[in-house]
Amino acid sequence: MKIRGVTICGIRGFSEERTLHFDDRLTLIAAPNSYGKTSISEAFELLLYGVTSKVESATFSKEEYKGSYRNRHLTQSSPAFVEATFLDAGSEIQLRVEIAADDSFRKFANGAEVPQWPFAQRMVSATKPFILQHALKYLLLVGPDERFKGFARLLGLVDLDRIQTNVVSLCTKPEAAIPQEVQKLVNDVDALEARLEARPSLSAIAKFLKKGSKALKQTYQAVALECTQRVPYGTPKESVLPQLLKIREEAVGKILKERLTLAIYSDRETTLSNADEQFLLSVITDPFIEKYVKLIALGLVQSVLDKARFFGLGLKFLKETEGLCPFCGQTVSEPLGVHIKLTHESFEAERKLHAGLEKEQGDVLQSLTDLSTRIEAYHKRQQTKVADFLEVEKSIPKLKPIFLPKYDTHWAAVQKAFDELRPAKASLNTAYGVFTNALDKVKSSIAESKEDAAFVRTLGECLTSCIAEARQLRKLVSDHATPVSEADAILKHELDILAGTEDIGVLIDLLEHRKEIEKKFHIEDVLEGLKGFRRVVDQFVGNKMLNAVSSELTADVMEWYGQIRTTGDPDVHFSGFDMERTAKGDLKARRVQIKATSYGKDLISAASSLSESKLNALGLCVSIATNLKGETPFGFLIVDDPIQSWDAEHEIQFIEVIRKLVERGKQVVLLSHNRKWIDQVRAGCRSINGCFYEITGYSVAGPHIAERPWASWKQRLNEVDAILKDQNADNVKLQQAEEEIRIVVAQLSVDLYRKRRGVEKSPHDINSDKARKILVECGVDTGLIDRITQTFSTTDDAHHASSDYAAHRQRIQRYAGWANELVQLVGG
Amino acid sequence: MTDQHSTQRSRHDEFLAELEAGISDPVHKRLIKAYQGNDPTTSMESELKAILLEILQRED
Numbered sequence: 001m002k003i004r005g006v007t008i009c010g011i012r013g014f015s016e017e018r019t020l021h022f023d024d025r026l027t028l029i030a031a032p033n034s035y036g037k038t039s040i041s042e043a044f045e046l047l048l049y050g051v052t053s054k055v056e057s058a059t060f061s062k063e064e065y066k067g068s069y070r071n072r073h074l075t076q077s078s079p080a081f082v083e084a085t086f087l088d089a090g091s092e093i094q095l096r097v098e099i100a101a102d103d104s105f106r107k108f109a110n111g112a113e114v115p116q117w118p119f120a121q122r123m124v125s126a127t128k129p130f131i132l133q134h135a136l137k138y139l140l141l142v143g144p145d146e147r148f149k150g151f152a153r154l155l156g157l158v159d160l161d162r163i164q165t166n167v168v169s170l171c172t173k174p175e176a177a178i179p180q181e182v183q184k185l186v187n188d189v190d191a192l193e194a195r196l197e198a199r200p201s202l203s204a205i206a207k208f209l210k211k212g213s214k215a216l217k218q219t220y221q222a223v224a225l226e227c228t229q230r231v232p233y234g235t236p237k238e239s240v241l242p243q244l245l246k247i248r249e250e251a252v253g254k255i256l257k258e259r260l261t262l263a264i265y266s267d268r269e270t271t272l273s274n275a276d277e278q279f280l281l282s283v284i285t286d287p288f289i290e291k292y293v294k295l296i297a298l299g300l301v302q303s304v305l306d307k308a309r310f311f312g313l314g315l316k317f318l319k320e321t322e323g324l325c326p327f328c329g330q331t332v333s334e335p336l337g338v339h340i341k342l343t344h345e346s347f348e349a350e351r352k353l354h355a356g357l358e359k360e361q362g363d364v365l366q367s368l369t370d371l372s373t374r375i376e377a378y379h380k381r382q383q384t385k386v387a388d389f390l391e392v393e394k395s396i397p398k399l400k401p402i403f404l405p406k407y408d409t410h411w412a413a414v415q416k417a418f419d420e421l422r423p424a425k426a427s428l429n430t431a432y433g434v435f436t437n438a439l440d441k442v443k444s445s446i447a448e449s450k451e452d453a454a455f456v457r458t459l460g461e462c463l464t465s466c467i468a469e470a471r472q473l474r475k476l477v478s479d480h481a482t483p484v485s486e487a488d489a490i491l492k493h494e495l496d497i498l499a500g501t502e503d504i505g506v507l508i509d510l511l512e513h514r515k516e517i518e519k520k521f522h523i524e525d526v527l528e529g530l531k532g533f534r535r536v537v538d539q540f541v542g543n544k545m546l547n548a549v550s551s552e553l554t555a556d557v558m559e560w561y562g563q564i565r566t567t568g569d570p571d572v573h574f575s576g577f578d579m580e581r582t583a584k585g586d587l588k589a590r591r592v593q594i595k596a597t598s599y600g601k602d603l604i605s606a607a608s609s610l611s612e613s614k615l616n617a618l619g620l621c622v623s624i625a626t627n628l629k630g631e632t633p634f635g636f637l638i639v640d641d642p643i644q645s646w647d648a649e650h651e652i653q654f655i656e657v658i659r660k661l662v663e664r665g666k667q668v669v670l671l672s673h674n675r676k677w678i679d680q681v682r683a684g685c686r687s688i689n690g691c692f693y694e695i696t697g698y699s700v701a702g703p704h705i706a707e708r709p710w711a712s713w714k715q716r717l718n719e720v721d722a723i724l725k726d727q728n729a730d731n732v733k734l735q736q737a738e739e740e741i742r743i744v745v746a747q748l749s750v751d752l753y754r755k756r757r758g759v760e761k762s763p764h765d766i767n768s769d770k771a772r773k774i775l776v777e778c779g780v781d782t783g784l785i786d787r788i789t790q791t792f793s794t795t796d797d798a799h800h801a802s803s804d805y806a807a808h809r810q811r812i813q814r815y816a817g818w819a820n821e822l823v824q825l826v827g828g
Numbered sequence: 829m830t831d832q833h834s835t836q837r838s839r840h841d842e843f844l845a846e847l848e849a850g851i852s853d854p855v856h857k858r859l860i861k862a863y864q865g866n867d868p869t870t871s872m873e874s875e876l877k878a879i880l881l882e883i884l885q886r887e888d
Binding site: 176540 | 843844846851863
């Protein structure tokens with residue numbers, strides 16, 4: 001993509017609309033400081049990225065910049081936009097961005113609003129095509145992490161940076177990934193270790209346990225040894241734990257038998273309760289109520305159904321008694337038998353009509369039975385959960401002195417658990433009682449054929465209320481389980497102290513919780529292992545970055561740095577990029593090193609040793625090298641004031657860099673406050689024949705931009721003359737001469753127009769037709785107009801260097817003569 | 829543009845595949861495998877949670 005032109009309006013220093021055309025190779029813009037030069041590069045930043053690098057790199061208070069893109073003199077409704085035309089793969093594309101008063105952006109591509117640019121994906125990994133003076137040294141002078149990020153961005157290694165950042169985040173702060181139950185296990189085992197360490201008699205075990213998983217076997221050998229010393233001699237191995245438990249229970253039981261047991265809900269319990277709730281809440285629905293209400297009809301036909309059953313039974317028995325009534329034993333005459341049979345058939349037909357209703361009654365009753373069974377189990381599960389704990393409440397007088405005053409917070413937690421769980425359990429019981437009454441009422445209504453929708457609705461409300469109470473109880477259990485469990489551990493410990501069974505208590509816990517201890521070690525190993533994981537990722541990312549900066553980037557940057565350095569420089573120079581290493585030789589994480597040498601000796605810190613101008617040059621070279629590297633949709637480079645703090649010799653050297661960039665196919669837009677240097681650039685790149693603008697003044701409306709000739713027509717005609725006199729001038733030289741004549745003719749035409757009509761025109765888009773029109777309007781002799789316009793027939797080919805173009809010395813001589821005729825009119 | 833996007837994606841995946849290949853610890857391998865989605869840190873945290881819970885719930 002190359003820039004054809006841009007119109008800026010209402011942006012930064014541009015209050016009114018300004019349009020600039022760009023040469024496809026080199027455009028120079030000279031302006032004193034504060035004349036809106038940087039606003040031009042910022043307009044392109046806003047157009048392409050929606051943000052300026054100045055705002056983007058602001059480390060604090062981006063709010064300060066809010067609203068700063070729009071020109072301050074615009075009214076709310078005035079348009080602020082940047083519109084540029086680019087040439088992309090042979091096609092023109094017009095991009096326009098509009099910035100509203102609230103800083104919102106709207107994008108348009110070829111007139112249609114778009115959410116993002118058509119080449120947005122190609123922009124992601126591409127280096128921004130801007131070399132801005134305030135960003136040049138940025139990479140070199142920031143902290144290590146910022147520098148690393150900057151290099152990753154420049155080298156297209158942002159993914160690596162992200163991978164490392166994310167892994168480091170996990171490895172340094174894994175707390176968020178430790179589930180509550182895992183943390184509880186770790187805390188419990190830690191508490192046991194603390195109790196063990198507090199027992200001098202068990203120090204041998206403590207010593208091994210401290211060594212972690214690798215000494216677990218020795219730990220339990222030491223535990224076994226200690227245990228055998230505390231049980232009767234000859235106790236079999238498998239009886240050691242029961243024996244210890246018995247000793248402890250006997251001793252502790254003399255003081256207190258109760259324990260504070262309030263276990264956290266297991267996954268199984270939670271799953272069961274959730275499934276129960278889901279089922280229970282799905283029973284009393286509108287279809288169910290409808291089905292239940294329909295059963296009223298069953299009451300109306302009940303007598304018919306009963307009679308059908310009665311007759312059916314009678315007929316069955318009549319077959320067995322052969323002509324005798326099965327109920328009274330009298331003879332049943334044939335007509336009576338027929339009558340009984342017909343009556344039964346009639347009732348049976350009626351019964352069949354209502355068979356569906358009977359089935360529905362059966363379904364409703366089954367649903368109610370299922371509901372009853374399920375809620376009973378659900379209710380029992382919640383009740384049982386707190387029953388043991390609440391049972392202990394009556395032992396408060398014994399418990400309280402064990403906790404107080406030393407463990408007042410734990411005691412307060414236990415007390416709070418009692419105070420909240422007791423009424424919650426009672427409320428659940430009440431709700432359950434109300435529910436069962438409502439259920440009985442519904443069942444009775446069916447039995448008595450007195451169905452009433454209000455009964456079932458009440459049942460549904462009671463059910464919801466019962467579940468709500470159960471949920472509250474579940475929540476309270478979850479809230480109190482951990483503090484109660486901690487209080488229980490203290491109780492156990494204090495009882496051991498009172499009973500003199502501390503050693504035995506610790507040994508029992510070590511034996512009972514061996515699995516937990518193993519798991520805790522395993523968990524610790526995994527968490528500790530994250531450090532190793534981080535090291536592996538650090539080295540991987542470090543090596544990738546090392547490869548990119550030392551082999552690829554260093555060579556590229558050195559190439560450009562070599563262009564800028566001068567022979568008169570003190571020999572203190574940038575010598576390459578590297579990654580810092582530890583004393584062991586490992587790569588330090590995220591430490592890109594900038595190396596410099598002084599007369600052959602490595603310097604400690606390049607950033608602090610290199611002069612301002614050299615850092616500036618290095619930053620510039622890094623930007624250039626990375627801009628030329630990798631895939632990018634941009635064929636242009638906007639370079640804003642690159643030569644600040646440079647001496648004259650470096651300034652001259654940099655002109656060659658500009659030239660090389662153009663030769664490599666980059667369209668360069670160069671802005672500078674230094675008019676003299678810009679003139680030197682024009683002279684140094686004379687044959688490029690680019691565009692040159694000068695900002696000559698500044699007002700509320702914006703900068704006054706004047707287009708200047710790359711070279712004067714006098715210079716150009718002198719060059720043409722010199723080429724024509726050179727008998728050895730080759731085709732290339734002659735083509736250059738013809739191209740110069742094209743530019744001279746265009747320039748002279750607009751100069752004449754300005755002189756005679758007082759109107760400025762751009763010489764850049766002058767062709768044969770336009771030149772004719774201008775010259776006609778200026779009253780030029782028709783013969784000269786014909787001759788002048790004739791030059792375009794071949795100078796256009798010279799300019800575009802078409803394949804069938806052939807330079808012709810005599811033709812160019814003729815053209816030069818005609819151009820000189822035009823010079824006379826302009827008054828040269 | 830889609831190709832370009834795919835190229836970027838595959839480069840990201842290449843880095844992860846190369847990293848995973850150089851890792852021998854099975855826990856770390858699982859963490860790298862879990863590195864995906866818009867919030868890979870959370871994704872890795874979830875995997876670490878799962879690993880820790882597996883240890884906790886292991887019966888043997």
